[in-house]
Amino acid sequence: MSSLRHSPIGDRLYQTLTTLCAISVLVLLLVLSARIFVAASPALQAFGWRFLTGAQWDAVHGVFGVAPAVYGTVISSALALALATPLALAVAIFSAEVAPAWLRSILEFALDLLAAIPSVIYGLWGLFVLVPLLRDRVMPVLTETLGLADTPLFAGPAYGPSMLAAALLLAIMILPYIAAVAREVLAAVPDAQREAALALGATRWEMLRHAVLPYARSGLVGAVILGLGRAFGETMAVTMVIGNRHEMSASLLAPGYTLASLIANEFAEASATLHHAALMAAGATLLLVTLLVNALARWLVWRVRRPGDA
Amino acid sequence: MSAPPAGALATRDLSLWYGPVQALDLVSLSIAPHAISAIIGPSGCGKSSLLRSFNRLHPLAADVRVSGDVTLNGASVCASSLPVEELRRRVGMVFQRWTPFPVSIYDNVAAGPRLNLRLERADLDAIVEQALRRAALWDEVKDRLREPARRLSGGQQQRLCIARALANGPEVLLLDEPCSALDPIATQRIEEVLWELRQDVTIVIVTHNLQQAARLSDETAVLIGGRLVEHGPSSQLFTSPREPRTEAFITGRFG
Ligand SMILES: Nc1ncnc2c1ncn2[C@@H]1O[C@H](COP(=O)(O)OP(=O)(O)O)[C@@H](O)[C@H]1O
Ligand SMILES: [Mg+2]
Numbered sequence: 001m002s003s004l005r006h007s008p009i010g011d012r013l014y015q016t017l018t019t020l021c022a023i024s025v026l027v028l029l030l031v032l033s034a035r036i037f038v039a040a041s042p043a044l045q046a047f048g049w050r051f052l053t054g055a056q057w058d059a060v061h062g063v064f065g066v067a068p069a070v071y072g073t074v075i076s077s078a079l080a081l082a083l084a085t086p087l088a089l090a091v092a093i094f095s096a097e098v099a100p101a102w103l104r105s106i107l108e109f110a111l112d113l114l115a116a117i118p119s120v121i122y123g124l125w126g127l128f129v130l131v132p133l134l135r136d137r138v139m140p141v142l143t144e145t146l147g148l149a150d151t152p153l154f155a156g157p158a159y160g161p162s163m164l165a166a167a168l169l170l171a172i173m174i175l176p177y178i179a180a181v182a183r184e185v186l187a188a189v190p191d192a193q194r195e196a197a198l199a200l201g202a203t204r205w206e207m208l209r210h211a212v213l214p215y216a217r218s219g220l221v222g223a224v225i226l227g228l229g230r231a232f233g234e235t236m237a238v239t240m241v242i243g244n245r246h247e248m249s250a251s252l253l254a255p256g257y258t259l260a261s262l263i264a265n266e267f268a269e270a271s272a273t274l275h276h277a278a279l280m281a282a283g284a285t286l287l288l289v290t291l292l293v294n295a296l297a298r299w300l301v302w303r304v305r306r307p308g309d310a
Numbered sequence: 311m312s313a314p315p316a317g318a319l320a321t322r323d324l325s326l327w328y329g330p331v332q333a334l335d336l337v338s339l340s341i342a343p344h345a346i347s348a349i350i351g352p353s354g355c356g357k358s359s360l361l362r363s364f365n366r367l368h369p370l371a372a373d374v375r376v377s378g379d380v381t382l383n384g385a386s387v388c389a390s391s392l393p394v395e396e397l398r399r400r401v402g403m404v405f406q407r408w409t410p411f412p413v414s415i416y417d418n419v420a421a422g423p424r425l426n427l428r429l430e431r432a433d434l435d436a437i438v439e440q441a442l443r444r445a446a447l448w449d450e451v452k453d454r455l456r457e458p459a460r461r462l463s464g465g466q467q468q469r470l471c472i473a474r475a476l477a478n479g480p481e482v483l484l485l486d487e488p489c490s491a492l493d494p495i496a497t498q499r500i501e502e503v504l505w506e507l508r509q510d511v512t513i514v515i516v517t518h519n520l521q522q523a524a525r526l527s528d529e530t531a532v533l534i535g536g537r538l539v540e541h542g543p544s545s546q547l548f549t550s551p552r553e554p555r556t557e558a559f560i561t562g563r564f565g
Contacts, residue, residue, distance in 0.1 A: 191370050196409035196471070199367055200422040200478060201399035210421060215412050 040281035057246045064278035068248040072256035077231035080170030088175045092182035114176035123240035126169040135160030152250040161243035164252040174227035185219030225297040232290050235260035259286040317481035317512035318343040324378035326359050333359040335536040346513040348527035356536040357516040361484050365401040402475030406487040408467040410459035415451050418459045422478040445473035446503045465496025482512040524548045532556045
């Protein structure tokens with residue numbers, strides 16, 4: 001730190017500027033959160049913890065509880081992550097470690113393209129292709145052919161718009177993100193690590209398993225977290241396929257709701273102060289859930305990094 | 311003709327290209343078994359390329375073409391009867407920049423045996439301990455085997471890499487400038503380790519430190535511009551070189 005005192009003016013200016021920028025990000029986050037919580041306070045005061053645990057969302061009678069939307073947000077995102085992660089990692093490993101150079105560049109291009117498609121396009125595709133496909137082809141197979149209709153996970157009528165549709169669409173949307181970041185992480189593993197494994201008599205697969213993946217582990221977890229963050233915040237496409245019903249159901253075939261969809265759907269017509277505040281509180285809840293999951297993920301990255309790197 | 315002793319490496323008319331660039335030009339060299347051989351020469355003369363030809367570990371992304379032959383105990387290292395993985399277990403390698411895996415000390419040393427053998431815990435423990443002892447690292451790490459390898463000092467990490475290679479029970483150990491990033495004391499520890507090892511392992515060390523080559527090696531090979539210029543007992547090569555180019559190099563007039 002003492003070296004700072006001796007540094008020339010340019011260095012100090014740079015130091016000050018970057019510090020200011022870093023602080024301004026924090027301030028922005030704090031101001032934003034504070035504004036949301038202030039706007040939400042009427043609803044939070046009126047309902048207290050019941051806002052989080054309540055299952056009723058009734059603008060007419062002024063009763064607001066977000067439990068089903070929290071449930072829908074968490075379940076659809078978690079499910080999407082569970083579906084997308086293995087595939088995305090497989091794509092990343094193939095692209096970074098296995099594919100020949102020409103195929104690699106095609107894959108990269110395809111991933112970038114997928115990541116760049118606006119979410120409303122995904123939503124339209126989900127609405128006009130995925131949902132009918134699920135309703136007419138997939139859901140009947142699940143419930144009738146496989147006889148899963150009696151299990152709680154696949155119970156109830158299959159209209160199409162559902163938690164399953166939302167999770168699948170989200171999985172498709174976050175896959176390119178996770179894959180692209182994971183690919184970069186794998187490509188950043190030094191060749192020295194690979195050579196060290198090969199020098200011990202490892203095959204290419206063993207090299208991947210014993211040298212590349214352990215080295216890249218925390219970065220890969222980071223890639224997955226990025227995908228999760230995106231799944232949480234995704235609004236438009238999910239709103240178009242999840243069915244927007246404020247109910248908690250164990251069945252994946254049943255419609256659901258997410259916090260983001262709830263806000264997007266109702267904000268324009270929220271005239272009552274309490275309704276408005278309740279939507280703000282839903283936003284605050286989403287913010288909290290996101291922060292919580294991110295903190296959890298950070299802790300996870302920190303945990304997995306420890307045994308390897310000091 | 312009797313079978314050559316274990317750990318005998320040789321090249322015959324070995325040439326190597328990276329794309330259009332020729333790095334080795336008709337190198338024919340016999341490495342003395344159970345001795346330390348040094349390979350010296352100016353940078354870019356092909357030392358690493360030669361060393362990597364012995365275990366067929368060419369740079370990963372490079373477009374490499376090889377002609378001529380490399381043999382281990384008289385058999386070609388490219389023979390289909392010798393899978394490249396087995397070759398690399400028998401011909402271990404240590405790199406200039408130490409490369410421990412981001413796992414514990416124990417798991418680093420156990421990495422090689424775990425790849426190939428199904429071992430009882432006790433047997434693996436024994437192999438790890440023996441490898442660490444041979445690398446003169448056991449006393450320093452025996453109470454912290456579960457700690458991350460990266461917490462060790464540079465010199466210790468390099469000896470850990472030697473132990474990791476030894477755990478495979480190699481006949482030959484290749485080292486590519488293993489001490490060039492280390493201080494004199496750490497360098498000395500590694501030289502002591504190599505000196506002990508030469509009794510049962512053939513050692514080939516690339517070094518840019520001529521004193522190291524002179525004091526450590528039994529034989530020295532001089533490469534200049536991809537060609538083998540001189541090869542002989544180090545005592546003779548460093549005191550009365552036969553080749554003018556060797557003399558120019560070891561007296562610092564080029565390279
Ligand atoms: N991966 C590579 N791709 C292309 N050329 C290379 C590569 N590695 C080495 N070379 C070239 O081969 C020659 C010999 O390199 P090298 O064997 O590393 O020499 P040394 O180890 O003696 O410094 C040099 O001219 C170098 O530029
Ligand atoms: Mg070199």
